[in-house]
Amino acid sequence: MFLSIIQGIFNKKSDTALNELVLKAKRGDKEVMDDLLIAFTPFIKKTASFVCKRFVDEHDDEFSIAMSAFYEAIVQFNPEDNSSLTTFSHLIMKRRLIDHFRKEAARNGAIHLLKGEDETAASDAQRYVFDQASIVSYSSEQQAAERREEIMEYNKLLKDFGLSFQELSKSSPKHTDSRKTAFQIAQIIAETPDFYAYLMANKRLPMKELESTVEVSRKTIERHRKYIIAVTLLLNSHFVYIKEYIKGELI
Incomplete structure (x- = not known):
């Protein structure tokens, strides 16, 4: 089962096979779900590392968040939406990591406020953190950066x-x-x-x-x-x- 997942999931036939495995996992097949999580671990690490702008491994909280997000993506994924699992899960992982960053920023802001930091400055910082437009802009910029990085890596490989x-x-x-x-x-x-x-x-x-x-x-x-x-x-x-x-x- 594991080998069938990691082999070239790329052409239409393979996409169909992957979608069938995803449906099995969604219906409660724990073995298939575990195999999918293991097979896509390198992809999960890469996504978490790029969003965090540092190397992320299995010992980091960010990896656990990304892994949970990938699980969530499998549960929510609908092949009829004309999107691949990798593209869909990539977006979900990025959203969950950004949510994590926002919560950490809010928590740190509250700590600074308790320490006597200027209330107005802390409020402004929190407004920036929770500004949805900023999050959307960040997400778009990250996607563009990731595309450029992939092209550079592929060009180097060639x-x-x-x-x-x-x-x-x-x-x-x-x-x-x-x-x-x-x-x-x-x-x-x-x-x-x-x-x-x-x-x-x-x-x-x-x-x-x-x-x-x-x-x-x-x-x-x-x-x-x-x-x-x-x-x-x-x-x-x-x-x-x-x-x-x-x-x-x-x-």
Whole structure:
């Protein structure tokens, strides 16, 4: 069950499978719920770390808050709303962490007031903390910052393989069938531990293994090499915004 969750949850078929697991968890299947929480732990940590602007691990209160928020997101998630679980849960986690920051700020403000701080200044600070417009603005700015961070991280990852966004725009398959075939090859690599380990260690495709696995010529694989590598890296990443933006465009 756990492996079925963590493998490339990206294309339409996989989304359907994930949604079915979410429905099981919502109906009270504790084992499925636990597997989902474990499988998405890296994603939960990344979201909490970025919102907090520092590294967050399992020992931090913020991680517990984010984990509870992810649980809440599973319970509230509705696949018919045309939103992915990662996007929806990302928003819920961020809201709950912001609520936590607001409560901490309010508590600290009350402490300062008891210590004889200027009442007007404390009141102004509290009004700022509870100003909904400020929270909305903060959330929007954070989303924009997270998108930029993901793009920078992905670009850095591509550079490790001698690739760039400019090269990808030129080398991406132009025809739908070719793009679908290349995507399927990338998915096979991403979901096959030995293939993926070879790619990461050698910075090149496991050509011999692929030739014996897929019904595509070596020439075709080599022609779309850059695209296949780029998609493979993306499939096994936690780049929430990039995946959401290009979903439906790759295939």
